[in-house]
Amino acid sequence: MNKFGIENVITEKATVELADIANGIKVTFTGDIDVQNPEPIFVPFFEQIHNKVIQNSVKYVELDFSKLTFLNSSGIKTLIKWITKVTPLPADQKYRFKIVANSEITWQETSLKMLAMLAPGLIEISIK
Amino acid sequence: MILKNYQNMLQINYKVREDMDLFKNVKNGFIEMIFGPRWTYIATVRTFLQNFLSITLADNKWADVISMAASELLENAVKYASEEGTKIQVEHKKEDNKLFLHVENFSYQDNIKILQKEIEFITSGDPQEVYLKKMQEAALRTDGGSQLGLARIRYESNASISFDVEGDLVKVTVIFDLK
Numbered sequence: 001m002n003k004f005g006i007e008n009v010i011t012e013k014a015t016v017e018l019a020d021i022a023n024g025i026k027v028t029f030t031g032d033i034d035v036q037n038p039e040p041i042f043v044p045f046f047e048q049i050h051n052k053v054i055q056n057s058v059k060y061v062e063l064d065f066s067k068l069t070f071l072n073s074s075g076i077k078t079l080i081k082w083i084t085k086v087t088p089l090p091a092d093q094k095y096r097f098k099i100v101a102n103s104e105i106t107w108q109e110t111s112l113k114m115l116a117m118l119a120p121g122l123i124e125i126s127i128k
Numbered sequence: 129m130i131l132k133n134y135q136n137m138l139q140i141n142y143k144v145r146e147d148m149d150l151f152k153n154v155k156n157g158f159i160e161m162i163f164g165p166r167w168t169y170i171a172t173v174r175t176f177l178q179n180f181l182s183i184t185l186a187d188n189k190w191a192d193v194i195s196m197a198a199s200e201l202l203e204n205a206v207k208y209a210s211e212e213g214t215k216i217q218v219e220h221k222k223e224d225n226k227l228f229l230h231v232e233n234f235s236y237q238d239n240i241k242i243l244q245k246e247i248e249f250i251t252s253g254d255p256q257e258v259y260l261k262k263m264q265e266a267a268l269r270t271d272g273g274s275q276l277g278l279a280r281i282r283y284e285s286n287a288s289i290s291f292d293v294e295g296d297l298v299k300v301t302v303i304f305d306l307k
Contacts, residue, residue, distance in 0.1 A: 039272060070171075073277045077274035077276060080266050105192070111280065117260055118267075
């Protein structure tokens with residue numbers, strides 16, 4: 001279990017795991033996220049992480065998509081909702097994201113780069 | 129043409145467009161699948177297209193992009209269908225090096241008007257700017273939909289998107305320039 005006590009999300013085709021790392025937290029996405037309405041699954045999970053990150057003054061969140069083979073546009077929306085919660089925060093509460101993408105999975109380079117444009121200066125992209 | 133009151137079944141044809149007979153010197157590859165719109169078929173169709181096109185086109189990147197686009201269009205077809213019956217066609221025109229992806233389904237007039245407006249907006253500007261605008265709008269949506277699929281397809285593939293309506297039958301066409 002991670003230091004926030006947040007349970008991982010496990011669906012039929014995907015898992016999203018939260019882990020502690022030295023400088024913050026890491027969220028690892030695996031499988032396919034292609035359910036019809038992912039919001040009830042992922043939005044509360046991301047909100048829990050967001051709230052705990054602020055409460056604990058964590059400044060770094062790594063989002064590792066390198067094992068996520070598919071993400072539908074409804075799934076992208078849940079990430080957009082999370083990321084756009086950070087931009088209006090006061091400076092002392094803001095935290096940074098690092099997005100880890102896999103160059104062999106075509107949609108990752110294009111779609112994940114666009115997420116960085118939603119929060120200029122807050123998101124770094126690393127393509128492996 | 130897809131038929132109304134289609135039973136919940138999957139039909140797959142892989143054929144030469146001109147007719148169902150196989151002949152020598154095939155120029156255009158053609159796949160057609162018809163099924164009752166069910167969410168559970170979408171991943172199956174996406175995986176099939178990805179695997180098939182990666183061999184046919186000898187290019188994994190295009191196979192990924194086209195199968196993603198098919199998946200997004202089929203999601204829309206399932207969400208907004210008024211009747212059973214969804215048809216997907218993939219046609220590879222080798223001489224032009226273009227691939228045509230068509231998805232047809234029956235829909236309500238209100239949904240058809242929304243789709244028409246959406247396609248007009250998405251095809252009206254720079255693909256990246258339009259996608260970013262749609263992402264900003266999606267952040268504020270509370271209705272469960274994302275309205276990102278078509279903008280995503282255009283941004284990720286630079287494909288052209290159009291649609292035709294015949295009564296309550298809607299056909300969305302995406303043309304990928306594979307050059």
